[in-house]
Amino acid sequence: MTDQHWTFIAVAYGITVVLLGIEWAVLRKARRAALAAVRAERDLDSTAA
């Protein structure tokens, strides 16, 4: 029974670690996209000027 309990615990903690990892990957991707959008728009304006 104890081993089975630790399996449940491992699954619960394991899924949580994976989900938090995905959230951070998405956060970092959004940050890179935001920086790229600012640079792209500024470059476009300077070209037009």
Added chain:
Amino acid sequence: MNFFRFAAPQAFYPLAGRLLPWFAAATVLLTMAGLYVGLVVAPTDFQQGEVYRIIFIHVPSAWMAMFIYLVMAAYGVFTLVWRTRLSALMTRALAPTGALMAAIALYTGAIWGKPTWGTWWVWDARLTSTLILLFLYLGYMALIAAIEDPVRADRAGALLLLIGVVNVPIIYFSVRWWNTLHQGASVSLTAAPKMAQTMLTGMLLMSLAAWMYTITTALHRVRSLILDRERHTQWVRELVAPVPATAASSQASDPHRQSQP
């Protein structure tokens, strides 16, 4: 010191950048301490055995899911009444983490419920109202994504948040108002805790870690949202340094590499 000046995205952006590493470090340290106390030091429960150790993520995530929604609703009031730009961005920044916390509370509860109750799920008042909370988070994110004009999207989202906030006290008091399969509160502000001191210590450490994690992710996300929303302004254009020529040539082969402001 005038704290209201930080309501302007231009002032808040650098402040968030300075605070981020401290909250991230606190998250790591508190999580390590909480996991050590919860998984190693805390004793086996005499009724539930080892599986109760799921509370060290289940309870903090459930608390955070409710609290984040309340904070978002408060920001929603600011958005609707005072139309402050930062409050709408903070609401957007908190929503994905709030949804994640609600999801964690639900599936860890199911994993705990199977060996304890003999079932993954029941349509119990606490479980059902927490599921509704997850749907409210998802509904909010879907709503703001569906409206093209960001200001209108912020106002519609704020309205949805204020309507849905009634669900939070229902979640909290559901175990008192109805006869539920879910156990009553083990920790309350008005009564002594119904658990061993080390279990309580582990749970409080993990709760603090969840707080720090939420603040870290919100600050990180709101900085990206500020850049995106304010990218037409001069201060953002000056803030984001141009890519140096040498870096630009190397970025041509690696589009993900950026110099960080």
